[in-house]
Amino acid sequence: MKIDFNKDGRLNDDEINVLVSAKELTPEVIDLLAMLKNVSNQDDNWIPVNTNNRVQMVAISNIVGIEIYQNELNIYTNEEQFVTNGTLKDMYEKLKKHHFIQISKSAIINIDHLDYMETAFSGNMTAFLTNDLKLNVSRKYLPGLKKSLRM
Known part of the structure; x- marks a missing residue:
């Protein structure tokens, strides 16, 4: 097997193009393609989080919600x-395709972990999530949340 790297300036920063070339489509080639596809899918299910001088791999499906206080x-x-540093905007961009929705200026939630909502103070709502997490839903973001919930 020969492995090579070619730099391609036409690709975006987050793009990787893998081309497998062989004389024929053999069972070994099919296995290799399946492994590559599996690696690609696995990367999409985890997110690295810098915390306590280490990088912790966190399963996206286990994330209930994210809040920001200052930075x-x-x-x-x-x-x-x-607890890590960063911006809510950057984190939301990484997670929005995974059932995450912004519910306030300072919080996003995983809709898969939303148990129920109750009316709160001054027209806002409170989202009750798994693991007993409660986050405020501001009026500004409530229509987007309702649309995501098909309400």
């Missing part, structure tokens, strides 16, 4: 909480 992101999962 600290609090990432709440089913099991634990991670």
Whole structure:
């Protein structure tokens, strides 16, 4: 097997193009293609989080919600909480294709972990999530949340 790298300036920064060439489509080639596809899908299910001088790989499906206080992101999962630096906007861009929705200027949630909502103070709502997490839903973001919930 020969492995090679070619730099391609036409690709975006987050794009990788893999081309497998062989004389014939053999079972080995099919297995290699399946492994490459599996690696691609696995990368999409995890997110690296810099915390406590290490990088922690967090399963996206386990993330319940994320809040920001000043420049600290609090990432709440089913099991634990991670504190890292960054912006909510950057984190939301990475997660919005995974059932995440912004519910306020300072929070996003994973809709898959939303248990129920209740009316709160001054027209806002409170989102009750798995692991007993409660986050405020502001009036500005409520229509988007309702649309995501098909309400």
